[in-house]
Amino acid sequence: MLEFAFQEPMFALEVIIGGLLSGIMYSLVALGFVLIFKASGIFNFAQGALVLFAALTFVKMLEFGVNFWLAIVITLAIMMVLALSIERVVLRPLVNQPLIILFMATIGLNFLIEGLAQGIWGAEVHSLDLGIPEEPLEGLMDAVGISITYFELASAGIAAAMVFGLSIFFNKTRVGRALRAVADDHQAAMSVGIPLQHIWALTWAAAGIVALVAGMLWGAKIGVQFSLALLALKALPVLILGGFDSVAGAIVGGLIIGALEKFSEVFIGPYVGGAIENWFPYVFATVFLLFRPQGLFGQKIIERV
Amino acid sequence: MSVPDRNIGGELLKVDNISLSFGAVRAIIDVSFDIREREIRAIIGPNGAGKTSMLNVINGVYHPQEGSITFNGQERAQMKPHEAAEQGIARTFQNVALFRGMTTLDNIMTGRNLKMKSNFLSQALYWGPSRREEMENREFVENIIDFLEIQAIRKTPVGRLPYGLQKRVELGRALAAEPHLLLLDEPMAGMNLEEKEDMCRFILDVNEEFGTTIALIEHDMGVVMDLSDRVVVLDYGRKIADGTPDEVRADQAVIDAYLGVSH
Numbered sequence: 430m431l432e433f434a435f436q437e438p439m440f441a442l443e444v445i446i447g448g449l450l451s452g453i454m455y456s457l458v459a460l461g462f463v464l465i466f467k468a469s470g471i472f473n474f475a476q477g478a479l480v481l482f483a484a485l486t487f488v489k490m491l492e493f494g495v496n497f498w499l500a501i502v503i504t505l506a507i508m509m510v511l512a513l514s515i516e517r518v519v520l521r522p523l524v525n526q527p528l529i530i531l532f533m534a535t536i537g538l539n540f541l542i543e544g545l546a547q548g549i550w551g552a553e554v555h556s557l558d559l560g561i562p563e564e565p566l567e568g569l570m571d572a573v574g575i576s577i578t579y580f581e582l583a584s585a586g587i588a589a590a591m592v593f594g595l596s597i598f599f600n601k602t603r604v605g606r607a608l609r610a611v612a613d614d615h616q617a618a619m620s621v622g623i624p625l626q627h628i629w630a631l632t633w634a635a636a637g638i639v640a641l642v643a644g645m646l647w648g649a650k651i652g653v654q655f656s657l658a659l660l661a662l663k664a665l666p667v668l669i670l671g672g673f674d675s676v677a678g679a680i681v682g683g684l685i686i687g688a689l690e691k692f693s694e695v696f697i698g699p700y701v702g703g704a705i706e707n708w709f710p711y712v713f714a715t716v717f718l719l720f721r722p723q724g725l726f727g728q729k730i731i732e733r734v
Numbered sequence: 735m736s737v738p739d740r741n742i743g744g745e746l747l748k749v750d751n752i753s754l755s756f757g758a759v760r761a762i763i764d765v766s767f768d769i770r771e772r773e774i775r776a777i778i779g780p781n782g783a784g785k786t787s788m789l790n791v792i793n794g795v796y797h798p799q800e801g802s803i804t805f806n807g808q809e810r811a812q813m814k815p816h817e818a819a820e821q822g823i824a825r826t827f828q829n830v831a832l833f834r835g836m837t838t839l840d841n842i843m844t845g846r847n848l849k850m851k852s853n854f855l856s857q858a859l860y861w862g863p864s865r866r867e868e869m870e871n872r873e874f875v876e877n878i879i880d881f882l883e884i885q886a887i888r889k890t891p892v893g894r895l896p897y898g899l900q901k902r903v904e905l906g907r908a909l910a911a912e913p914h915l916l917l918l919d920e921p922m923a924g925m926n927l928e929e930k931e932d933m934c935r936f937i938l939d940v941n942e943e944f945g946t947t948i949a950l951i952e953h954d955m956g957v958v959m960d961l962s963d964r965v966v967v968l969d970y971g972r973k974i975a976d977g978t979p980d981e982v983r984a985d986q987a988v989i990d991a992y993l994g995v996s997h
Contacts, residue, residue, distance in 0.1 A: 606840055609833060609835070610833045610836070613832075613835060614832070617831035619795075620793065620815050620816075621819055621847050621908075622816045623844070
């Protein structure tokens, strides 16, 4: 079958492009993790739940007959309130605790938010139409015979814009620097006048925004339902590959995982009985870990002894 | 080495009858002293004397159970470290606390945090005023880098630097805040002779050129005696002496604390 890939280069290309585009969607989820990791050094187990919560809130607003843009604003506001409450109730009492404690707290948060989302908004599956057509771009289809939908293109554009914005924000601005500072050393950050609480609230609010974008796009793709919360698992190999603290890494990692997933399914799958799409990225990420634990773009940790 | 015309001003910081305990452990017991404008004040004492605790009290990390602190004429109740920073107190740490993944330049830029005012949204978009503000502060930081002679490591992640240089970067970050009062917790610990001499020179230059008031903890007695205008000595959480280096050196209680007494 691998020879087949070389015999049919256009088909192989189409598979890879399809993979890259679905990879972008993973990147969107991974970005939320990167945000919190960069600003607090913790792996936020609750990110998937945030995606679910945001998507459910948004779709419910639409169902109540709220205008599309107003629904976005209301959902954003609710995500802000959620972020502020998380900071106040969960994170603030845990200042200066070891990171593992904060990580455990996010596991608890995950179940709480999942329950909250379904408790408030119900557990039915909702369909979500963002008004972006699912048809392929005709020009491209006619010219080279590769099918890319408007929706895929729009997702890619949105992801690219978010990455661009976040990169500049983290690397070139005072608040971005403050976020990284807090992640490195709480005491030192406070000594230069960075209020920990504001920074944490800000990060979680930003992660909430990213979760909403991911939730909207994924919700439109697979329906707004509980499985959105499981997207967090799909983000894991992306993060391992790209590096937990790199915005660019989340994107490149997502692209690689997406392309690899589809390529392996189509060209390697048949040798081993198929359906390898679901586990191949994890195996790949595990092997990758052995050689480059900090990820492609992650910060290398050098310990002076 | 105290120069006669040291131009020392009035009282900048005053701690009054401070007591701090952690459960049953009494770290500081009824300590009072003051720090005057533009002076270099050393806090010394054997290990476990409560020196770093004292610095943490001034910095707002610890909240003493008893006593009061007056800074810049204002008596203050409890305060958080970032509020202390807002009032003009900067510090370095005993075990270097830098942002390890960031470059020297970025580390020192974080020290400008409070000097930069543009709001979050315009920063996120990185437009006009924010960009200009970033540039102006960058210039200030470049001056500090020149002053501390660390141009060569501007873009190096600090985690890779040798210890002596890390301490220098940390001093740079504290200076970037243009502090009124600078707290240095063992600025020369773990340095070789040459690095120590450099650090001494920087401390004296900071004090002279910017008129910054400095409180420092140091174990190297030679350094303390050379640098400081006045010395306060702590032992087991209590103040046992306070005065000029010469007075302190001659004090019987200090000699006993450092050399031990035969009973």
